[in-house]
Amino acid sequence: MKVKTEIILGDSCEELKKLPGNSIDLIITSPPYADARKSTYGGIHPDKYIEWFLPISQELLRILKSTGTFILNIKERIVGGERHTYVIELILEMRKQGWLWTEEFIWHKKNCYPGKWPNRFRDSWERILQFNKDKKFNMYQDEVKVPMGDWAKTRLKNLSKTDKIRDNSKVGSGFGKNISNWTNREMAYPTNVLHLATECNNKNHSATFPESLPEWFIKLFTEPGDAVLDPFMGSGTTNIVAKRLKRNSIGIDILPVYIDMVKGKITPVELVLFEKKEKYGKVKHKGCK
DSSP states (O other): OOOOEEEEESOHHHHGGGSOTTOEEEEEEOOOOTTTTHHHHOOOOGGGHHHHHHHHHHHHHHHEEEEEEEEEEEOOOEETTEEOOHHHHHHHHHHHHTOEEEEEEEEEETTOOOOEETTEEOOOEEEEEEEESSSSOOOOGGGGOEEOOTHHHHHTSSOOTGGGSOOBOTTSSSBOOOGGGGTTOSEEOOOSEEEEOOOTTOOSSTTOOOTHHHHHHHHHHOOTTOEEEESSOTTOHHHHHHHHTTOEEEEEESOHHHHHHHHHHSOGGGEEEEEOSSOOOSOOOOOOO
């Protein structure tokens, strides 16, 4: 199966307007965090983050299929000694746009460096928010099953009679357990906590996530031949993984250096490159109008 990778140089808010509606099966991205990457992206102040992102999410809502999914990797920052509320506020405002906040995953960074600040410890996790347009969306849960593990051998070794049937809970809270459902299984469905190491050997981008992160969601929400979009492409991890998994993909980034980087990773035969003729100077996110 031949797949197409489109790489677009430009501001996401403007470039998304050019994409046809209801054309994307999965959007997965990690946009610039509020003021966290000033040297790379120009930064967006936490107080203005909602205003900046909502026009983008509105366009994403338009181009996503009704059966599609939007995966957003985002994290609050500390402002004035406390967590800023822009992520919570963004979720509420996106729901007003028509998004369904379907699920929240936690990305546990297994190899996070230790650290300590005067009033907190170093973060070892990030939010992965799932949004949908409709309650019925494509989801291929069997594609992300995990091995049962050794715990099943000891826990299920001696089943009692009550463990083998679906009985009423002894505390009156509804149905009790039925552990027999777990017998003779080699694979199980995962939890919504993803234990993945960070991509610490990639020095070409300030906020690279590991290939295993987009791979997990691409397998969960798409099939070969589907279309995947990353509107903040960066070093192209999502697009590279999508190509490997035989998904079509589109990547957008405002920095020419990342366009060139991805071009070097994806062969010209497999790459359709769209570049604006304008020369980009210092990058500054102005938002959509």
